[in-house]
Amino acid sequence: MTVQRTGRSELLLFAGRSHPALAHEVAAQLGTSLVETRAIDFANGEIYVRYQQSVRGADCFVLQSHTAPINNAIMEQLIMVDALKRASARSITVVAPFYGYARQDRKHSGREPISARLMADLFKAAGADRILTLDLHADQIQGFFDGPVDHLSAMPVLADHISEQYAREKLTVVSPDAGRVRVADAWGERLGAPLAIVHKRRDKDVAHRVSAHEVVGEVRGRVCVLVDDMVDTGGTICAAADALFDQGAEEVIVAATHGVLSGPAAERLTASKVTEFVFTDTLPVPAALGQERVTVRSVAPLIAGAIRAIHRQDSVTYFLADQ
Structure with a gap:
């Protein structure tokens, strides 16, 4: 050996x-x-x-x-x-x-x-x-x-993919909640893009249900890059994407390190209007998602x-x- x-x-x-x-x-x-x-x-x-x-x-x-x-x-x-x-x-x-x-x-x-x-x-x-x-x-x-x-x-692996595929001058980096603002800010610095935040509230009576109510920052006509550490059931990220589209976003890209993708994730991601989901290969991506809108970058x-x-x-x- x-x-x-x-x-x-x-x-x-x-x-x-x-x-x-x-x-x-x-x-x-x-x-x-x-x-x-x-x-x-x-x-x-x-x-x-x-x-x-x-x-x-x-x-x-x-x-x-x-x-x-x-x-x-x-x-x-x-x-x-x-x-x-x-x-x-x-x-x-x-x-x-x-x-x-x-x-x-x-x-x-x-x-x-x-x-x-x-x-x-x-x-x-x-x-x-x-x-x-x-x-x-x-x-x-x-x-x-x-x-x-x-x-x-x-972030360098994912951000490099975004900068290669999309015009930087149209990008806005978006945090899906207040807890990821610091990470989103680092993304913004690397991509030279402004920052926006989605304010979310979870439904305490219904498991896995997320309601996204308010977008802080200008996203109209922009290509929004939603960044998170993981996507599990897809509830948070899909609700955040819907909120961005409601505020006039031209496109939404989701970038997350870990594609956990359990439970209803495959159905939610397939039904969403997100242009592209970008994950790394820290976890295997389920075959049920297909590869049409899913990009996997190697770490x-x-x-x-x-x-x-x-x-x-x-x-x-x-x-x-x-x-």
Whole structure:
């Protein structure tokens, strides 16, 4: 097997079974191969993992995106980390392009868990030294893990696509709610575009129903780029797009890092008037969506570059600054 070496250790890349296409692309970007791994499910659903080569003294990177069924993907990655710890790996980095349970980052009412913190505790207990992830739902999750967290942004990947396909002078970057304004502002700076905000309210009596009422900013006759970290059921983003069209937007483009796309998402996205949905490949895009209005940009070069920097003990911050 071809590996990258330094004077101290070798780089070994491992992958769970949740997103093999992304794993193989990251390996290709690194000029290496995935470590051969035997992973099976017992009849009762328990997961068994064994690596087919020695990992002693190696810098090990365990790539697993938390796809559906999400609990299986997380448990498999935890077991993979535990196996590496018990096999005397020099260092273990959890590579989670999509970090599960990130939306549960605080208590909104009594008797609720903070599941994002529990996730960090589980990876630490399993033996992880470091976490590498993309576009967390909330930045404070980085503080939940007792060790380094490299938080990558897919904005350069997505924004470059937008600037290549649409005239910059017509663009307006739109935040779908007040919570994403800072992210939208960074997009606006990169694209040289003005900013608008959609004010939304959720229907407390009906699950997954979102009503978007007010647009702050000038969108009439503009090509609006709705930016978010994820699209799950599509309720928020489709309601925001409708509000923009109601205010005279010429076109609406949706750009999001994580295409979770669960439940009624396929139906909602298909029925919407959005010109294009742009996602990255942190998660597999369901085949039900087709490819007519869906563009998927790869984050494999971004992940591979960060892995290479970590292994060489270079600055990940400097690497990101070049993106």
